[in-house]
Amino acid sequence: MPGFQDSFWTGDYAAGLGVLFSKLQQGVIENRQVLTIARMRAEAEEVYGTKLAEIAPAADKIQGGFAKDDGASVRKAFDGVRTEMVDGAKNHKKIAQNIRDLVVNPFSRWCEAHETRIQDSQDELQNRIKAHDKQAEQVKKLRSNYFNKCRLVEDLEEENKFAFQDPQDSPKPNIPEIKVSDNKEADVSDDDEVFEIGDEHFDAEEMKKRLTHMLNNIKLQDTKVPILGTYMNTSAGADIVEYLQKYMDSTSVSYAERIGQDLVASGFLRLVGNVGNTFANSSKLFYQWRPKAFQLSGVPEKKPAVGRTFSMPSNGTDGADSPVVGTLNEYLANWNPLNNPYPNETPADRLRREQREADDKYKTAVKKLDESRCELEEAIAVHLKFLERCELDRLKAIKTVILDFSGAIGNVLPIIQSAVDKMMLYQETIQPQGDLRYLLENYRTGRFAPRVIIYENYYNKVDEQTFGVDLEARARADKKRVPMIVTSILTYLDNHYPDLEGDDARRGVWLVDVPLSQTHALRAKVNDGKAFSPEVFSEFDIPTVASLLKLYLLELPDSLVSSHVYEIIRNLYNNPGPETAEDGNRVGVLQQTLSQLRLTNIATLDACMNHFTRLIELTSADEEYVSSLATALAPCIMRPRVETSLTMEEKHAYRLLRDLFTHKTAVFSELKRMSTQGLSAAVTSKESQRPRSISTNESNRRQYQEERQRLLLEKAGGSRSRATSPAPGARGPGTSHRRDRSVGRFPVSAGVTSPTEKTAPGARQSVGPILGIKRSSLEVPGEAGTPTQSTTPDSTITGSETTDSPNSTRSRSETIRSTESVEKRNSLGRNPARASLGRRIPVNPTPLSEPVADEHRGVTLEDKPMDD
Structure with a gap:
């Protein structure tokens, strides 16, 4: 209950x-x-x-x-x-x-x-x-x-694409470009530069070693200057002089001050908080190490937090990279008289920015x-x-x-x-x-059927979500026949069934009532539209992974067995006729019904049924378990378009699953064959529509033409002749074509079918390609019943396409009778069906020469140009 x-x-x-x-x-x-x-x-x-x-x-x-x-x-x-x-x-x-x-x-x-x-x-x-x-x-x-x-x-x-364009496409002039290096210190830190510090000269490599030792041994601190703010990476003049006397052999304070002044002149130091740029041995004068010193030495520079670093140049040349933090800088940086956060933005950039912002918000x-x-x-x-x-x-x-x-x-x-x-x-x-x-x-008002509101990308991309996306769109995005989420779950379960103790635990995986919050927690980890590692499943128990597959199938916009065939399946189980009462006949109807589904749905359903039937077989499940499993999976496999009080009590999805469990091999092997042969039939049909090359062998042309005319006259008798076709020759520029209309309902194959294939009304549908005789020229039977291929291009009868030479004067009835004569002589003993003028008809035990009253042949020979 x-x-x-x-x-x-x-x-x-x-x-x-x-x-x-x-x-x-x-x-x-x-x-x-x-x-x-x-x-x-x-x-x-x-x-x-x-x-x-x-x-x-x-x-x-x-x-x-x-x-x-x-x-x-x-x-x-x-x-x-x-x-x-x-x-x-x-x-x-x-x-x-x-x-x-x-x-x-x-x-x-x-x-x-x-x-x-x-x-x-x-x-x-x-x-x-x-x-x-x-x-x-x-x-x-x-x-x-x-x-x-x-x-x-x-x-x-x-x-922008069509505006301001010159009518004549003129080549664009080659305007030389002047590239300015963004790194202003690049020229300074050249390997050939020589630095004069004190009485000694240092190359770039030696100066790098000296600066590295200085920055690692001289005390660096932050110096707060009233009004201006706080300067970072500063050292007192007394500390610098003490280092120079200890490590650079400065014999006197004046010589150390001269070395410090050379460091200032070389762009490694600058005075902060005072006017000028003079170096002195004082504990109250502070000097900031410039970015050039950090760049040359390779020592990481201490910078303020993002959003609070501004440039306070000491002069008009090279103070743009020295960090200083303070109230005045913040006030000046935030000063925007036009109140525009994007001052240099063009209208096009503004629209693109608003589009990105709207997309992110959505x-x-x-x-x-x-x-x-x-x-x-x-x-x-x-x-x-x-x-x-x-x-x-x-x-x-x-x-x-x-x-x-x-x-x-x-x-x-x-x-x-x-x-x-x-x-x-x-x-x-x-x-x-x-x-x-x-x-x-x-x-009751309805079963649990979540309705997912997915993110609809304007450019039809589906790489943001996995759940709730159309099955075929998801498979196409994964570049797989079956979506990766389905194959990943089934593969993970197959690999972890042996970890469970006993067949009862393995069978119970699909019947456990998993809390919805736990399933949603796993769903949130894989619902990003991207490929994921199966290690995500290891954080949850196996019943939760199985529940995730059921939730994925429930959240599909349409059920796995589409709601379009729900009425057909309901009629099949509600009113079983004598032709579908037996299992074999019902399986045939199921094959024809399921063949109307998309290939992605068929492949996904096949993968799921493979998994469940193998689980039932390997665990020796009894009838009670099979019934419980079908009841639990029925809403996931097939649902009506609209849930009503009547559909809630129907058991058609359950019966469909029981039939798929029992006849899985018969149903899906036939569907696979229909798909494969449907593709082959489409390729053959396309090849048959190619214009055949004109025969170059003219040795027996006249003999074959006379034999053909004789056979046509024997069948036509005294019938009224048709007007001469204006076509100059077979497959020529003026060739006329005819397209037949579909006479009756024909099955929708899982594969691609040729648009020229037609099915006779009343003929039993075949799951494979239509077996018929397709000729590129009229065949004349020989003495021993072997058909002889005519090499003349004057007349061609292929499927629903007829082309006559200008000398051919035949009526519609003459053409039909002549074709019946050829078909009668060239009978195919092992072929269960024959094709007459492009239409597949069943083999009838009655003689072909016996007339059938008011039989619609599905052929109308008339000369008119093709629509395409």
């Missing part, structure tokens, strides 16, 4: 839940009715007991009666009746108290808690649905905005909507399971209340045992499971 979790789903989520909560609120009212009955019965028993207690005192007030007759029999009878009145009053008051203690008080508290639980669930789900609907509306608006931006960009590109909103939908479905699934338990508890509570109610009366008053027996009978008739089944059978 299905539960709440699989019974109250609709496309908008609110309709199904509205039906459920209306029934649950009805249960709340039923609880009040039961409580009202118990409370009023207790009050009635209390009033009745009080009235009975008033009888004895009222009788005792009458003086001079039975009080004077102590031993009379009449006195004893009166006392007995009086005592019964007193005892009756006590008993009825006890009944009233028992009803209050056992029924009214506990059941009233339980009813209030039950009503609160129902109302809380309803409020929470309503809020979630409102949030989901609001996000869906936001997605629609962002999608419309994104598409409008894309159209504006396309219009701008078209305008994509983000779709992901947020998908997360909201998943959370909503998880909440609905949890609440539905909880509400089912609440409703079952309510029905059991009413059953217990009636039992206690009847016991409170029956244990005290055996006199009213008949009424108690009736109440017990009523109590026995209550069946909580049956009432729950009745609710589900009469008020």
Whole structure:
């Protein structure tokens, strides 16, 4: 029996839940009715007991009666009746108290808690649905905005493409380009440069070593200058002089200051916080190491955080790369008098930027909507399971209340045992499971069928999502016949079945009730439209991976067995005719029906059925398991276009799966053969339409032409001749063609079929290519029945295409009879069907020469140019 979790789903989520909560609120009212009955019965028993207690005192007030007759029999009878009145009053008051203690008080508290639980669930789900609907509306608006931006960009590109163009395409002049190096320090750090520091000269390599040692041993710090801000990578003049005296053999402070001044002149240091650029031995003067020193030495430069680094040049030449952080710099950097964040942006760049921003917003909103939908479905699934338990508890509570109610009366008053027996009978008739089944059978709104709102790329790309995307589009994006998500899941399960203990655990993988939140967690890891590693599955248990495949099939826009063939399959199982009552005939009809599906659907269905039939065979599954597996997978394989109360009770998808489990090899081997031979037939048809080369052998041309004319005249007799064809020759420029219309319904093959292949009405359809005789020229049978190929190009009959020479004067009936004569002589004994003028007809045991009344040959010989 299905539960709440699989019974109250609709496309908008609110309709199904509205039906459920209306029934649950009805249960709340039923609880009040039961409580009202118990409370009023207790009050009635209390009033009745009080009235009975008033009888004895009222009788005792009458003086001079039975009080004077102590031993009379009449006195004893009166006392007995009086005592019964007193005892009756006590008993009825006890009944009233028992009803209050056992029924009214506990059941009233339980009813209030039950009503609160129902109302809380309803409020929470309503809020979630409102949030989901609001996000869906936001997605629609962002999608419309994104598409409008894309159209504006396309219009701008078209305008730029055709605007301001010279009518004459003139070659573009070769304008020499002057390339300016962005690295201003590149020339400075040349290998040939020589640096004069103090009394010594250093080449670039030696200077690099010296600078590296300096930057690693001299103390670097940040120096804060009022108003200007904070300078980074600075060192005090005294620290630099101390280093020069220790490591560069500076004998005096003045010589060290001269070395420091050379470092300033070479562009390695600069004075900060003061006017000028003089080096001095002072602990209060700070010098900043320029980027040139860091670039030449290779020591990483300390830079401020992103967004807070600005250039504060000390002079007009090379101060653009020195970092300084401060309030003044921030104020100047953020100063924008035009209030335009993109000051140098052209209109075209602005449109493209707005398109990218709209695309990002739309994509983000779709992901947020998908997360909201998943959370909503998880909440609905949890609440539905909880509400089912609440409703079952309510029905059991009413059953217990009636039992206690009847016991409170029956244990005290055996006199009213008949009424108690009736109440017990009523109590026995209550069946909580049956009432729950009745609710589900009469008020179900639909199975769990999630409706995914996918990201629709303006350029029809599907590389952003995996779930909810059309099956063929997903397979085409994966460049596979079967989508990679399906093959990855099935392969992973095949490899991990041996890890489970026992066949029962392996079979139970597909029947485990996996929480929807757990399946959604795995779905979120692989729902990016990209290839993924199977190691993602290792984070979850095997039943969750199997549940992911079922969720993927449920979220497809159309079921694996398309809803277009649902009516055909329903008619097949609802009204099995004598031709489809047997398994063999029904398999043939299934083959023809499934051949109408797309190749991607057929290949995916074949892969799934391979997996399930192998699992059933290897684990020796019994009939009960096969039935449970088919029931669990039926909504994933085939669903109607619109779910109604009638389709919910139909078992056609279950029966289809049982037939596919039983006849899997027969069905899919034939479908594969149809697909392969359909492709071969298409290639053969295309080759047959190529213009045949004109024969160069003219030795027997006249003999063959006379023989052909003689055979035509024998069949034609005295028939009226047709006007001469204006065509100059076979396959010439003026050749006329004719296209036949389809006479009857023909099966849709899984492969590509030639548009010139036609099927005779009433002929049994073949799953392979149409077996027929295709000639590129008229065949004349020889003496031994061997056909002789005519080399003359005067006349050609191929399929539905007829070309006559200018000398041919034949009527339509003459042509048909002449062709029948040729077909009769050149019979194919092993071929189960023959082709007559491009149409496949079954072999009839009646002679071909016997006329058939009003038989439509499907051929009309008329000269008119081809449409294409």
